[in-house]
Amino acid sequence: MAPRWGCLAKDISDKILDQLRPRLVVSGHTHHFCFTVHRDNIQEWTVPSFSWRNKNNPSFLLIAINNGSFAVEKCYLPNEHTVIIIYVFGLIIVLLSSCLHCCFKFHTARQNHVD
Numbered sequence: 001m002a003p004r005w006g007c008l009a010k011d012i013s014d015k016i017l018d019q020l021r022p023r024l025v026v027s028g029h030t031h032h033f034c035f036t037v038h039r040d041n042i043q044e045w046t047v048p049s050f051s052w053r054n055k056n057n058p059s060f061l062l063i064a065i066n067n068g069s070f071a072v073e074k075c076y077l078p079n080e081h082t083v084i085i086i087y088v089f090g091l092i093i094v095l096l097s098s099c100l101h102c103c104f105k106f107h108t109a110r111q112n113h114v115d
Contacts, residue, residue, distance in 0.1 A: 017042060024070050026063070031055055033074070045072055052080045 008016070017025075017038055025044040031054050034046035050058050057080075062073045 013038065024063075024065075024072070026061065033059060043072070045074075050077075052077075056080050 017040075022042060025038075025042060027044065027046045029046050029048055031048055032046070033048050034044075036044040036046075038044060045061055047061055048055050048059060050060055052058060058077045060075055060077075062075050064071045
């Protein structure tokens with residue numbers, strides 16, 4: 001990302017880090033994920049938007065924080081195409097089972113009517 005356009009310039013980041021002295025920095029971006037380690041081992045995690053509109057595989061962070069430490073894990077949603085394929089496959093199964101159920105009922109009713 002370009003400094004002063006897609007992210008803060010290094011001098012501004014350093015000034016903010018000096019004043020706040022964080023253990024962890026979490027930020028958001030429209031499209032891109034980024035992991036940066038600043039001085040004094042300060043981690044910055046930038047998370048992309050949580051939307052299939054902006055990214056084909058949105059992600060989120062799972063963060064555990066306690067008094068002395070933290071743990072960060074990046075997690076992904078399924079790919080959009082995978083979800084659509086699962087929905088289509090599910091719809092086909094529902095339609096086929098409905099047709100089979102109707103055919104079975106029709107066949108049973110016909111057998112009872114003939115007897």
